[in-house]
Amino acid sequence: MTLEIFCPFWGDPDLLFETVASVRAQRNDDWRLIVIDDCYPDETVAGRFAAIEDDRITYVRNEKNLGITENYREAIRRATTPYIAILGCDDLLHPNYVDVVTRTIAEAPGADVIQPGVIVIDEHGTTVTPLVDRVKQGMLAPKSDGRSVMLTGPDMATSLIRGDWLYWPSLVFRTQTLQRIDFREGLPIIQDLALLMDIAFDGGSLAFTPEVAFSYRRHGASASQKTIMDGRRFRDERAYYRTARTLALAKGWKKTARVAAVRLMSRLHAVTELPGVIRHGNSTALKSTLAHIFAG
Secondary structure, eight states: OOEEEEEEEOSOHHHHHHHHHHHHTOSSOOEEEEEEEOOOSOTHHHHHHHTOOOTTEEEEEOSSOOOHHHHHHHHHHHOOSSEEEEOOTTOEEOTTHHHHHHHHHHHOTTOSEEEEEEEEEOTTSOEEOOHHHHHIIIIISOOOSSSOEEEETHHHHHHHHHOOOOOGGGOEEEHHHHHHSOOOTTOSSSHHHHHHHHHHHTTOEEEEEEEEEEEEEOOTTOHHHHHHHTTHHHHHHHHHHHHHHHHHHHHTOHHHHHHHHHOHHHHHHHHHHHHHHHHHTOHHHHHHHHHHHHOO
16 A cells, blocks of 8 residues: 655755655555645755655645645645655654655555654654653553554544644545545634544544654754743633533533633643743733633
8 A cells, every 4th residue: 555645844954855755764664655835935945856756756836825724735636645644844754754644554454644753853853752742652551452542533532632642744545534524714723623623523543553663853942832832822722621621512522622621630730830931021912821720
């Protein structure tokens, strides 16, 4: 089964080509890579791709800047295989990635989403274990004896709304699912969680295999961190948890609704960020963070 790997690009070209090299290093060569350049202002990128002699790689440049969500949609529109990955332009596949995800698909042919095992690296490529990832991998991810774990419908929704333990760029999706279920508008910071929850609410399923096959790059000054410091992150997150509770109640998923209402891990995340928000000195961010911790 050919796996199409899309790579929406806006960022550091050198990191992008490290990503490309990690795709080319796959032990299983049944893949295609499509890089979608969202008008990044570096004219050397196209030339560097032209110098790569590999007909499995396609480089395209959008006519105008679409933004991150619309560039994801562009990837989905271009998809031609049953399953696709939408890779971050600075993350790294391990040489076993295609093998791991295709084996998991064969073991769980009904899965809409596949999550392989992940390690975290910093902007320099060094393996790191920040608190958020220790919580994700040690407390929130399903326990496994080495075999794949399948979560469906309410179990998937409850697991993710308790705390999003997935790593979006590492995921493989059933293409038809992404073509049927679109990103929600107005949630740029947590659009990945909202989409995954909508897949769960639609009766979809998630297969998790603990075999490590991906390096997720966590930057010290990420876009997510910036939105915490200006107040948007927790404002949007709080609004989405209310939406998730309403959707769960409508389906009769009482446990999911209860977890969404309590949002314990989300509140604890705000607690850990509070000292930095105070030091940053943005009153809007401080009010948003405190509301996230204490509001119902």
